[in-house]
Amino acid sequence: MSAEWVTAQYNEEFRTPGSGLPRVAQYVKDYPTLAPWRGEYVARPIFFAEREMREFADDLRHLLEMIFSLPDRMFGGDLEAFRSVLGIDDGQWEVIRQFGDLTPPCFGRADMYHDGTSFKLLETNLGSESGGWGLVSEISEAMMEVDAFADFARRNRLGYVHPIRAVVEAVRRFGARVAPGREPVVALLEWRGGMKDYGDLWRNFRSALRSAGFDILLAEVSDVRERGGALYLGDAKIDVVCRAFVPDQIAGEPDGWDLVAPLLRAHQAGGTLLWTPFSSNMFANKACMALLSDPARRRCLGEDERRLIDRVLPWTRLISADVLRTDTGLVDECLERREQLILKANARGGGSGIVVGWETDDATWRRALENAAAEGCVVQQRVRPRSELVVDPLSGETEEWHASYGMFYTPQGGAGALARMVPAGSGSVISLMAHASARSAAVFHQSELPVWGEVPVLSASPAESAK
Template sequence: MSQQTYYSLDDAPATAFFRAFSEAASEQVSKGMVSLKERLVASPIAISTGLASEVGEATIRLINLIYSLPDRLFSGDMRAFGKACGFSDDHISAMTVLPSTSCAPFARSDAYLTNDGWKFTEFNIGSSIGGFHLDEALKTIEHHPLVAAHISAQKFTRKDTARLWAAMVISEANKFRSDSGILNIRIVASLDYRLRFAHWNEAMAQSLRKLGANVTVCEIGNLEVRADGVYMNKKRIHYVYRLFGASDICRHPELYSPLINSAKEGNIGIGMPLDSRLFSNKATLALLWDPIYVSSYSESELADIRRYVPKTLLLTEKVLADVLALQSSLVAKPVNGECGKGVIFGEDFTVSEWASHLRDLLASNVPYVLQQRIFASTSSLIGWSSDSGLSADTFGLVFGAFAIDSRYAGLMVRATPFGGKVLSYAADSYTGMVFESDAI
């Protein structure tokens, strides 16, 4: 990545800027907005306004294209689309129990800035999207006087992703109330993750409260479903922002069915759409690349696919012979995997081991894709954590471009110490804000 397109401040940690960042970050930990285990990128990262606009607009075009796949390829049959993406019948039923959506209200691309431009290895679509949860804390750090002074001097700008998200949720929630009183929203956490991601949930609640909503984080058991609506502590709830998904619903139908049925009757809103997960998996990228469907896309759409999406194939017996010969350039990924779990690199094995691994994957019940490996750009940066303070290292970078209501909504970056192959939130990575500049 050249200095013409990228900027970072990598001075010694003793500078006033980094001391101010450390002070502000520690305060966010004490307030519960940043987890004790969280790692932040202290160096201010900026890219050119042109590159930022390109990654945002390309993200939106490709996500909209993915949302058109059920109609284009499966005549509107969501079950057939879900099966093609590797979901079970039970999960498809859980995700399609409410009316389908036609767009992604909230999404993020995983974007690598390479010598050949932006490359998207996946798209995250739904309600709980990594990186966004830190935006409130990062925004507060950004406003520390010494941090703000440097950003202002460089004439950096940054989109307020947290506020854009909150405005979108408020707009959606207002559709489900008929009174003019305070808007009551409940963020309903997954039973499996509420304690682990308490700081995520509270950050979202704070963003919504800033726009005037009454917001509490709770569990499904805290809600009382009545014939006329959903209540909590005798207050009528207008909208549930769900952090639970199809897996929760399938495991505990007795807990979630009353809420789902109330939403079907129009007594409460639920966001983000339950079917988001259908579109947020790597099999959709394989559908974009499948030669069977090439005639379903326009020339401009094919140009976007070839320019921005690494070649991606569903792992099947049909492609096995071809992909064995491409071992060194391929990565195998579970279509619905998260945080780098289950990812294997062809270059890590001998020819016979690679063939054996792929056959084992084919024999399993977990669908996989094979994707052209994309290498992360690297940079020397200053990282921060509550246990280690400030430290310098060389990092591999993957950017995240947010889209809210089909509009570009800002960038974040995930930085993993150089040498790590999987750049994920779970891989000891650091998260940071990304600024834009006309001067780069």
């Protein structure tokens, strides 16, 4: 049975009078650990073959290793030259340099589309500020509590990965450096005022962690103090900080350095550890993908590595002031191929800083390319997401939706996936933050073995992950 067959079977059973499947989305919305998010959910999950998910997770791990090696392989270890090509300004670079730890752990969420043939990587989102961990964990778990869905999952050998448990394992291992033999005290720190905008997301994250037997503190960077080489929130000593802010927030505000001074002192003293250093943001810069994609720059890579890049990464090129001045051929190509290209700011996320070539005219596209050079952007080949057929639970009509997928990963391997979906034709940027109609959906994989329910990480073998 293919994933397409499972989808068709699910929709058929969904339409059957008396089916319990139409009630699944509402059950998910009311699920206690998802209540803080207050989001909307698609009427069905998305299905993939376990082998396809596992192979992409493996490709992603190798691609991240290549990205981490870029300073040495392409720039002879010259970090100044590397950050210059990435467009990282002096203020942001000072943040990265002061906090050190220039090789980050593999921890974050890779965003991709599926074009009907395979997954295509859009961005890597390294770092603890990457959101969605709690959503994917709890949506899947909630669905499995609905008898109608649990029965469907059993009959079709469906399983899922619980990212929150992978987070707990990774943070416990990391925190053992300062908290041997006990549970580390972990605080997620937002930037000043950040809880107003993102508090619902992080409260969902905390609820999901609690359901897995692990708790964290939620605060803003202005709430903590340093004492004796460690960070404190009130009387609680913090062993590990999961940051939810980025270098440009520190460098871009007059008192930014004052706000992070306690964290910096505690980090340098070793009393409080920083989970995912600010160098994560350097390697998550979209220009890194352009360096891998451009044949002129990747002669230092092996043949197998180049094949992997071409398999998972769309055509991606760097747009900067130097490029516009020196590479007129690339500029002409971008102008000619406008309807096939999308422009993205190197260091932004959530759909911000995107110009969609096929939704603009020639003059607007030319201006966008010229303006993009000042900030630093990439231009990327359009990936047309495959259509997902979803039955509306109220009308019974079958609708086409498009999905952007987030694959979560930790140092131990791939850790599950989430879908963010919009109705087909409603817009080209699929983002929960940038699209009013966007909804979340779980991703289940169909195993070749009789697996049912939650499995560990996608880097494990099918036999090891069977439950």
